[in-house]
Amino acid sequence: MTRWLLTGGAGYIGAHVARALLDSGRGVVVLDDLSTGVRSRVPEGAAFVEASVLDTDAVRAALTSYDVSGVIHLAAKKAVGESVEQPLLYYRENVGGMVSLLDAMALADVSNLVYSSSAAVYGDPAWSPISEDTPCAPLSPYGETKLIGEWMVRDQARARGMSWVSLRYFNVAGAGSPDLGDTSANNLIPMVFDALDRGERPQVFGTDYPTPDGSCIRDYIHVVDLASAHVASAQLCEGGDAAAVFNVGRGIGASVWEVMAAVSEVVGRDVDAEAVGRRPGDPPELVAMVDRIRADLGWSASHDLHDMVASAWPARPNPV
Ligand SMILES: NC(=O)c1ccc[n+]([C@@H]2O[C@H](COP(=O)([O-])OP(=O)(O)OC[C@H]3O[C@@H](n4cnc5c(N)ncnc54)[C@H](O)[C@@H]3O)[C@@H](O)[C@H]2O)c1
Numbered sequence: 001m002t003r004w005l006l007t008g009g010a011g012y013i014g015a016h017v018a019r020a021l022l023d024s025g026r027g028v029v030v031l032d033d034l035s036t037g038v039r040s041r042v043p044e045g046a047a048f049v050e051a052s053v054l055d056t057d058a059v060r061a062a063l064t065s066y067d068v069s070g071v072i073h074l075a076a077k078k079a080v081g082e083s084v085e086q087p088l089l090y091y092r093e094n095v096g097g098m099v100s101l102l103d104a105m106a107l108a109d110v111s112n113l114v115y116s117s118s119a120a121v122y123g124d125p126a127w128s129p130i131s132e133d134t135p136c137a138p139l140s141p142y143g144e145t146k147l148i149g150e151w152m153v154r155d156q157a158r159a160r161g162m163s164w165v166s167l168r169y170f171n172v173a174g175a176g177s178p179d180l181g182d183t184s185a186n187n188l189i190p191m192v193f194d195a196l197d198r199g200e201r202p203q204v205f206g207t208d209y210p211t212p213d214g215s216c217i218r219d220y221i222h223v224v225d226l227a228s229a230h231v232a233s234a235q236l237c238e239g240g241d242a243a244a245v246f247n248v249g250r251g252i253g254a255s256v257w258e259v260m261a262a263v264s265e266v267v268g269r270d271v272d273a274e275a276v277g278r279r280p281g282d283p284p285e286l287v288a289m290v291d292r293i294r295a296d297l298g299w300s301a302s303h304d305l306h307d308m309v310a311s312a313w314p315a316r317p318n319p320v
Helices: 010-022 056-065 080-086 087-108 140-158 188-197 223-238 257-268 291-297 305-316
Strands: 002-007 028-032 047-050 070-073 112-118 163-169 170-172 203-204 218-223 243-248 274-276
Touching: 002 010, 002 087, 010 028, 010 070, 010 223, 028 056, 028 188, 047 243, 056 087, 070 087, 070 223, 080 140, 087 140, 087 203, 112 140, 112 223, 140 223, 140 243, 140 274, 163 223, 170 223, 170 291, 170 305, 203 257, 218 223, 218 305, 223 291, 243 291, 257 305
Parallel strands: 002 028, 002 070, 028 047, 070 112, 112 163, 163 243, 170 218, 203 274
Antiparallel strands: none
16 A cells, blocks of 8 residues: 655644545554644544644654655645735745755655645736746745745756656645635635624625626645645556656636625625735636647546635534
8 A cells, every 4th residue: 555644634634634535445654733724624534743844854764664655745834915014924934945855755755745735826827827937037036935845846856856746736726625724814805704603794705806706816726636736646646657747626716796795605695705905926827728728647636616615614614
């Protein structure tokens, strides 16, 4: 049995990836410092090591003692606003974390790596849908650290021969079960639920964008679909000589007003969203071109926006 180490495997996305890998017949070791992760999210059947990726010795020990054949590197800080206020924290955790991980992998002679990158690497591209060849120009320290991580993987692979995939996630939403919801209040759907639970009107930031209904358009991807893209990526790495960057999205945009309508449908009443001013730094439209992942990985999403909202509603952290 091949065994994969998941850094950040106790987090929102990692918990889903861990389950999908176990279901694929692979072994799983989760390494997480529990800074935002939750121990109870690590599935039965997975080993757990409480450590930071910054602790190279601990990562190396986990790789060798569990005879790991590949790593899925999800551990990171991910709040864009916080990264603007505390850039060094993001460079230390995300860039320093990658240095430490690649060191540990080299020492333990592990050469398969799947990396959690982000659509944030693109910044505000001139056109949409966005192909993987679009020039990257991140708008925040968070996006910069994700892009630097990609470069580090590519350069280390050139230097010592790794088999790797970087996955640029678009807007991740939904839950595989009610206990695995997104606990961070930075993403649109959890923010809308949070407002509803507090008896407030959810807000639509900016209604004068150059989009059909004036609100921002994003490409929402169900976390369960995202997890299956990791299994396909792990398989590609195991075949040897993978060197790939893939967008992970549906290739379909949804506007903020459309998300509000989907939420209204799920909760069974009009959420009565309120139009307010734009937030700084929100690009009008970010939709993935998904031809490459479909062709090279044989992967495509199977869940739609309604599935995401309907699965996220019972999984919200503080239901009223
Ligand atoms: N959620 C999204 O919409 C989204 C979009 C694009 C990319 N990503 C990327 O996906 C990855 C996972 O995100 P998530 O939404 O599951 O976030 P999350 O905060 O739920 O999960 C991150 C996990 O990493 C752990 N962690 C953080 N720093 C660590 C360290 N130094 N050592 C060990 N563990 C550490 C945390 O405890 C947590 O369990 C991140 O790399 C993030 O940048 C997320």
